[in-house]
Amino acid sequence: MRNLLISVALVLAAGLAASTIVYRRCCDPDLHQAARTGDAEHWLRREFHLSDAQMAAIENLQIDYDKECSMHCQSIIQANERLAAIRRAAKADPALLAGAQRVLDDREALCRDAIKAHLRRVAALMPPTEGKRYLAMLLPKVDTFRHEGAPNLRLDP
Amino acid sequence: MNNEDHSLRETLADWRVAPQTDAGFRARVWQRIDRAASRESWPVYARRHATGVAFALGLALVAGGWFGRTYAHQQVKRDRDRLAWDYLASIDARYQADQFTRQ
Numbered sequence: 001m002r003n004l005l006i007s008v009a010l011v012l013a014a015g016l017a018a019s020t021i022v023y024r025r026c027c028d029p030d031l032h033q034a035a036r037t038g039d040a041e042h043w044l045r046r047e048f049h050l051s052d053a054q055m056a057a058i059e060n061l062q063i064d065y066d067k068e069c070s071m072h073c074q075s076i077i078q079a080n081e082r083l084a085a086i087r088r089a090a091k092a093d094p095a096l097l098a099g100a101q102r103v104l105d106d107r108e109a110l111c112r113d114a115i116k117a118h119l120r121r122v123a124a125l126m127p128p129t130e131g132k133r134y135l136a137m138l139l140p141k142v143d144t145f146r147h148e149g150a151p152n153l154r155l156d157p
Numbered sequence: 158m159n160n161e162d163h164s165l166r167e168t169l170a171d172w173r174v175a176p177q178t179d180a181g182f183r184a185r186v187w188q189r190i191d192r193a194a195s196r197e198s199w200p201v202y203a204r205r206h207a208t209g210v211a212f213a214l215g216l217a218l219v220a221g222g223w224f225g226r227t228y229a230h231q232q233v234k235r236d237r238d239r240l241a242w243d244y245l246a247s248i249d250a251r252y253q254a255d256q257f258t259r260q
Contacts, residue, residue: 003197003199003203006202007202007203011214012217014214014218014221015224017221018217018218018221018225019222021225022221022222022226023229024229026226027233031237031240032236035236038243040244040247041244042240043237043240047237069250072250073253073254076250111249111251115248115250138245141245
């Protein structure tokens with residue numbers, strides 16, 4: 001019985017050791033650290049094999065885009081608030097409601113187009129194959145945005 | 158000397174052993190064998206069960222390796238998904254407006 005227990009313990013230890021060794025060989029501590037700290041730029045640089053110069057150019061583009069993004073954000077917030085106010089009204093006028101919804105939809109469509117244009121500009125700064133991969137990964141996600149929750153960003157097709 | 162041998166032979170020829178039947182004899186023999194087996198060291202035990210021990214160890218190594226690899230790949234995928242989401246969220250005014258509205 002004692003030897004059987006020793007055997008079971010050794011087998012479990014061997015399994016655990018194998019699991020740990022293979023995990024350490026296959027995992028990516030650098031990527032994990034970036035995910036924990038939310039360092040998306042680090043991911044971008046690594047994922048698409050960008051040089052310092054390419055990354056600097058993308059960061060400059062991002063700074064310019066941030067201003068445009070803030071404007072879109074403000075306009076969407078305003079449209080959202082107007083729609084919410086109309087909905088809160090005791091007797092919401094359906095025409096008014098539809099109009100406010102249309103304004104919100106239009107502003108979101110503008111924002112969506114701006115994101116796509118920005119992604120294309122960023123892709124143009126990458127090596128061609130990486131740029132294609134970047135667009136293939138991110139462009140479809142822009143369209144699948146849902147207000148009910150975070151967009152599905154799973155990288156699987 | 159010959160007389161002594163002859164006498165001994167006769168004595169042995171006349172000797173009859175009539176042991177009493179012992180019902181627990183066989184069980185006690187097996188108990189002693191089991192006790193001896195339980196006192197054997199693990200290397201001896203492993204040699205005696207070499208096939209089983211080797212099979213169990215091999216299976217544990219393969220299963221452990223497979224689990225470690227799968228878990229690591231899932232972790233990498235989760236991290237990539239999360240970072241891609243963080244990146245897109247940082248440039249998506251719709252998401253930022255949603256976050257503001259929910260506050």
